[in-house]
Amino acid sequence: MISVSMPPAVTRESATNITSDDCGGCIRVGFAQILPGPSWAGCYNTAVGRLRVFLSRLGWAGRLFLLLAVLWLPVRLLAPGSVLRLLLETALVLAGLAAGLIWTHRVIRKAIWRLRNRLVVAYLFIAVVPLALVLALTAIGAYILIGQMALFLLRTELEHRSEALLDPAVGLAATPPQRLEERLRWLAPYFRERYPGLQFLVRHNRVYRDPDGAALDLPPNPAPAAAGILSHNGRHHLWAHAAQQGVQVDLVAPVTARLLESVAPGIGEITLADLLPGHGGAAPARIRAGNLPPPRHRFDLEVRWFTLVPVAGQETPATLSIATRPSAVLGLLFGGKMDFMQGFWGLLLVSLAILFLVFVLVALAIGISITRTITRAVHGLYEGTRRVMEGDFAHRIEVRGSDQLAELGSSFNRMTENLERLLRVEKEKERLQSEIEIAREVQNQLYPKQVPMLRRLELNATCNPARMVSGDYYDYLSLDGSKVALAIGDVAGKGISAALLMA
Structure with a gap:
């Protein structure tokens, strides 16, 4: 006889209406289910068990990351500027990277368990990734080449403009002193048409300035014949210097937006700027000219590039940057020929891109077809082995083609056929053995x-x-x-x- 005591909170009438709790047990007596109240010990054990499973799945790197995170939170609040926080943050980042790598490896390993996924990943690494790298390298190389070509055009033309100032400076330096002022007044209007705001400074026994009162911040001890870019009063200038027989001539023309646009018309947005502030903490010289040209086709992308140009009298160079497009650079290089061939080259580029895409799609279709033949055969073998393990020796896999995989499938079918025949023979042998045993018992009954x-x-x-x-x-x-x-x-x-x- 079994006696069961009823808890105070549970009656026999309500026992059948109580559902089971995850943390408690139950006793079934007759047709009534009597449940005790929630067991806190059971809840605790369940939570501890789930926590252990979670920590075991995290691995050592994940557990270390959680531990460092728990230590980092109070240190961040109590000692925000301490060395301990820096060390903990460094260790936390390293542990996070290690945990991320481990989990990534697990995900990849689980994802490529199937042979089909493994072959797809292998195909990506063998064919797609190198092709993508080649295309990326080609695009990066074209981007850099267009930027370098645009800056080469700008720098070359700016050097030509500054060197063009050197010729009149040398001519003035070679002029006899008594004719310097006369020749200066004769040349100034002509060169100011090409270089607006041009200033002349001639030093001999006396100083000639044109216009009068022009104050120039010139580099000390220049070469007898020098030309380049000069930074003066927060602006950039083209500068040329010549010295002969005690006569020193300096020509300085401000670099204006109009002058920058005329250097390479329509090439794009040009910016010339100093890296550091000027003398006395003045703002760095900076000038911008031109606008980004509109794209001529879909692949006419924006290209931004820069280079460093020396500045006379300064140790730090200036930056010459440009925002342009390939069509603008190529059009400036080839001129009218580029305009004539623009449609042809665009059509040729689109045609080659379409042809390349067709070849890629055909290769992809062939690769997928070959992959499917391999994975189909392996999947058939996998399913066949599972059926054999379950005792179904009559299962046969589908064999297609006449390659090595087809021969492997045929061998599997022959193996299962032989196993099935051997199993039948063994069963027949067992039946005969059983019958012989019965006959032996019968024969033993005949003996006295x-x-x-x-x-x-x-x-x-x-x-x-x-x-x-x-x-x-x-x-x-x-x-x-x-x-x-x-x-x-x-x-x-x-x-x-x-x-x-x-x-």
Whole structure:
């Protein structure tokens, strides 16, 4: 007899309406289910078990990351500027990277478990990734080349403009001193048409300035013949210097937006700027000219590039940057020829891109087809082995083609066919063995169970068949109290047939 005590909170009438709690057990008595209240020990054990599973799945790197994160939070609040926080943050980042790599490896390993995914990933690394790298390298090289070509055009033209100022400076330096002022007044209007705001400074026995009162911040000890870019009063200038027979001539023309646009018309947005502030903390010289040209086609992307140009009298160079497009650079290089061939080259580029895309799609289709043949054969073998493990030896996989994979599938089918035949033979052998065992028991029942008791003779007999059953037989026949007849028989042959004939 089993007695069950009812909890105070649970009655027999309400016992059947109570659902089970994850943290508690239950006892079923008759038709009523009686549940105790929630077990806090069970809840604790369940939570601890789930936490252990979670930590085991995280791995050592994940557990280290959580530990460092727990230590970092109070240090961040209590000692925000300490060395300990820096060390913990460094360790936290390293542990996070390690955990990320481990989890990425796990995800990849799980994703490429199937042979099809593994072959796709292999195809990506063998074909797609190198092709993407080549295309990326080509695009980056074209981007850099267009930027370098544009800046080469700008720098070359700016150097030509500054060197063009050197010729009149050398001419003025070679002029006799008594004719300097006259020739200066004659040349100034002509060169100011090409270089607006041009200033002249001639130093001999006296100083000639044009316009009068022009103040120039010139580099000290220049070469006898020098030209370049000069930064003066927060602006950039083209500068040329010549010195002959004690006469020093300096020509300075401000670099204006109009001048920059005329250097390479329509090439794009040009910016010339100093890297550091000027003398006395003045703002760095900076000038911008031109606008980004509109794209002529879809592939006419924006290109931004820069270079460093030396500034006379300064240790730090200035930056010359440009925002342009390939069509603007190529059009400036080839001029009218580029305009004439623009449509042809664009059509050729689109045609080659379409042809390249068609080849890629055809190669992709062929690769997918070959991959499917491999994965189909392997998947068939995988399913076949599972069916064989379940005992279905009659399962055959589909064989397509005449390659090595098809031969492998045929070999599997022959193997399962042989296994099925061997299994049938074994079952037949077991059946025959069972029947022989029954025949042996029957034959043993035919032998005499009791031996006649004689006064002067003790009889004992046994039969040892060559096989489990045989055609041998013996028996006793008592004639009277002192005589016995022995019956011994033997059928030619062995096995069941002889035993049946003897029976």
